[in-house]
Amino acid sequence: MSSTSAERDDLWIPEQLRENVEEILIPADRIAARLDELAAEVDRDYAGRDTDLLLVGVLRGAVFTLSDLARRLTIPSAIDFMACSSYGSSTTSSGVVRILKDLDTEIEGRDVLLVEDIVDTGLTLDYLIKNLRSRNPASVEVLSLLTKPSRREVELPVRYIGFEVPDVFVVGYGLDYAERYRGIPHIVSLKPGTGA
Numbered sequence: 001m002s003s004t005s006a007e008r009d010d011l012w013i014p015e016q017l018r019e020n021v022e023e024i025l026i027p028a029d030r031i032a033a034r035l036d037e038l039a040a041e042v043d044r045d046y047a048g049r050d051t052d053l054l055l056v057g058v059l060r061g062a063v064f065t066l067s068d069l070a071r072r073l074t075i076p077s078a079i080d081f082m083a084c085s086s087y088g089s090s091t092t093s094s095g096v097v098r099i100l101k102d103l104d105t106e107i108e109g110r111d112v113l114l115v116e117d118i119v120d121t122g123l124t125l126d127y128l129i130k131n132l133r134s135r136n137p138a139s140v141e142v143l144s145l146l147t148k149p150s151r152r153e154v155e156l157p158v159r160y161i162g163f164e165v166p167d168v169f170v171v172g173y174g175l176d177y178a179e180r181y182r183g184i185p186h187i188v189s190l191k192p193g194t195g196a
């Protein structure tokens with residue numbers, strides 16, 4: 001029988017997904033505490049601007065980070081989303097990026113904060129930043145929940161970083177493997193043979 005949220009402890013993982021989890025790398029309470037800090041920084045940095053901050057979530061992995069960040073901000077903000085596909089394999093990026101869903105919002109003159117789940121090689125983000133800058137926003141900055149610095153292929157100005165993770169494939173808190181595991185509340189690694 002599934003548990004109710006009141007019965008779940010801090011390290012709860014849905015039963016049907018638990019058997020493939022190797023290790024909890026970042027538990028939900030640490031994610032929440034770090035987002036408190038990042039939201040306070042964003043609040044400070046964007047206080048008193050002329051236009052409301054536009055949070056742009058990169059679908060689909062960044063959805064949890066974006067919604068938890070937006071709920072913590074005290075400055076006025078708006079949200080929009082982009083989706084893109086990379087022409088690499090399912091687990092590595094080639095740097096050739098295709099936009100599958102563009103913004104619904106005009107960003108000329110706006111402050112834009114791109115919200116990502118993880119920066120790996122950096123190729124996807126590099127493309128997105130250049131693409132957004134060509135639309136003449138007031139500013140473009142990046143917030144990423146996770147970074148894998150050892151895998152970086154391009155230097156990127158990521159202003160707000162939640163956590164550094166080692167070079168292992170991680171899932172949970174919005175990140176998937178073949179669309180599975182997004183709902184795990186923590187960042188976890190998978191047992192060999194069950195993930196990338």
Ligand code: 5GP
Pocket residue numbers: 061091092093116117118119120121122123124125168169170171175176177
């Ligand atoms: P990059 O262009 O920086 O190499 O790739 C970024 C994208 O690759 C992320 O937005 C994410 O979708 C995917 N990615 C990279 N590393 C991981 C990982 O460890 N786990 C998951 N689930 N996705 C990853």
